[in-house]
Amino acid sequence: LVDIPVAYDGADLAAVAGHLRIGIEEVIARHTSTLWRVAFVGFAPGFPYLVGAGTDLRVPRHRQPRVSVPAGSVALADEYCGIYPRVSPGGWQLIGVTTSTVWDPTRADPALLTPGTRVRFVVAGQ
Numbered sequence: 001l002v003d004i005p006v007a008y009d010g011a012d013l014a015a016v017a018g019h020l021r022i023g024i025e026e027v028i029a030r031h032t033s034t035l036w037r038v039a040f041v042g043f044a045p046g047f048p049y050l051v052g053a054g055t056d057l058r059v060p061r062h063r064q065p066r067v068s069v070p071a072g073s074v075a076l077a078d079e080y081c082g083i084y085p086r087v088s089p090g091g092w093q094l095i096g097v098t099t100s101t102v103w104d105p106t107r108a109d110p111a112l113l114t115p116g117t118r119v120r121f122v123v124a125g126q
Helices: 013-020 024-033
Strands: 002-006 036-041 048-052 066-069 073-077 080-083 088-090 093-097 118-123
Touching (some): 013 093
Antiparallel strands (some): 036 118, 066 088, 073 080, 073 093
């Protein structure tokens, strides 16, 4: 089980809450109370596609992807949660950012999160 601290201040957090018709605090509560599992890794080296049983955080991708998403961005799209391992384009809904390094080619195991890994998101600083 890997704990990932998140500062829930993402550019799309309010829009996600609006889409789901819940408050921002409820988005955070649902995200942090879900036990996530890495289903697969792709898009970019170390980018985990996480699934969470029973979560109700399904939101659409942006119609027009951003040109640049900051590394460490925690995002939602459809049934998945992901963490951007490096600066890259992306169309997911940004809900926060983590200081955890999910891809580091200098480590013996570059990917922090591999298929099957369980992940728990926690509010940074708590």
